[in-house]
Amino acid sequence: MISLAQRDIAHSLGKFLTTSAGIGMLLGVVLIMIGVYRGLVDDANILLKDTQAKLWIVQQDTLGPFAENSRLHEDVKYQIKAFEGIKDVSALTFQNLQLYRNNQPIRVFAMGYDIHSFYTPHLLIEGRPILANHFEMIVDQKTGFKLHDEIVIGRDVFNVVGITKDAVSSSGDLMVYFSLPDAQKLQFLSSNEQIRNDRARGIKTTDTTTINAIIATVEAGADLKTIGQEIERWKHVKVFTQEEQSSLLTKNLIERSAKQIGMFTVILLLVASVIISLIIYTMTMGKIKEIAILKLIGASNGEIIKMIVQQSVLLGILSFIAGMLFSHSLMDLFPKRTILISTDAFSLLVIVIIVSILGSLVGVRSALKIDPASAIGG
């Protein structure tokens, strides 16, 4: 049997491809939105995964440095290390910084770590880890800085000794790394004038040995819950497992952003559905005379439904392919990471096919109402 859908498409191929490209752009935006969401979730966990820690020790009654302000004394790390089951610890600081490159501001998230501990940035792709306790730093390649660049921060000049790839904070800011003393100095050391003023107020300390969190690894077979409860009981701190910290990040911190993106995605999908339905309806209405002739010469409803549904599904599939090309060609232009994964693309394809079939039903309904007698007469 002749495929009426194929012949009709071939007859107006340019129009069909242009329409597919148009819907494809819309679907491409849907894919990018999903990719942005994936990027958001993945970014949120990059730092956590990079630490390879099992436990996070933070200030009591807080949710940790990514959600709330958390301050601990640095020497607590020695007390934590003394707990049974703890293998190693590392003190960490976190702070937002603004660097300048060619007079252009770059917002970064700075992490200070104990260079003699188990932790080292695993995303390093060039150079070396920080070896000296002062004036060395690691930057992410997207900051634009190169190895051996010298960056002025505060009162000091830092030498770039390492470059990371795709190192971002939970909020998507690019990561830079310092030794713990340097990071503490950047975050907690006041200016000379401030110290003078503080002394005049009776504040004597200029202590910079504060940290934001301690991460710990544990001995093989150790029970994380038990160790955490022990530390909380004796040290008056809050302990999270890596999974709990990850859950806090994805559920609490990016939940609203994710919902926002999800809403946009749903709205875009609805818009795409309405547009596909309207296009199929218009395409069908453009063939009223041909459908009337087909009915008149004896074509069954099945043949006519097949023609409309096949065209609709083909339009959906071509639009999806156009959307894939569109999204893949644009994804790298987005400032934050966009991750397109095949399962999302496949899910969208299934949705598009379902929407195409549902969208064609309006056209089918109209086509079935066409009176074959309308083919007779001028």
Added chain:
Amino acid sequence: MPSSHQSVIKVEQLAKTYGKGENAVMAIKECSFEIFKGETVALLGPSGSGKTTLITMIGCITEPTQGKLYLDGELIFDQHWRINDTRKLRRQKIGFIFQSHNLIPFLNVEENITLVPLMNNTNPKEATLKAKELLEYLGVENKLAAMPSQLSGGQSQRVAIARSLANNPKIILADEPTAALDAERALSVMRLLKKLATEQDVAILVVTHDERMIPLFDRIIRVNDGYVSEEAKS
């Protein structure tokens, strides 16, 4: 003249009323006539007289309100349709020719002609062979792969005639097949239909306004304000 007296179209007290009650309009008042195998019959009448209603009832497109309709000896309508699938009947027994050829624009000439036979599950090779034979018979054999937009008015109408014959119909219903053609081509098409009726043993009912074609018909049925009457040829 008819090659035999085998009735192919038979209507008895057939009528069609649109609307109900006070708004009811009787488009065709009770009419009875017969058309035989090999006959070419003209259906004449002014615009709005009911010609199209009559032809669509005979073509099983419009359901009559009352009366009986027989096609190829089979009772098709008697108070209601007596067959389940009127479209199947159309694609098996009836060929249609329209005023403006009405070829499917996205199918080429061969596909336009083979469409109905293929819907009737005819072997594709046989359908193509038949299409070639018909086009040769109608003098447009070199247009097999052409699209309808590439044909002239006369060529399109010949292809439309080929399409109407592709399913070996018993009946051809033609709605003003010469209206869009100039006088010379119109005469040529009508002569062709006449030839087809006798050579292919088909009953042809032609709706026309063109009085110049009347001599070519075996009989004339006139429709006027819903009244159907047979007219003797002068």
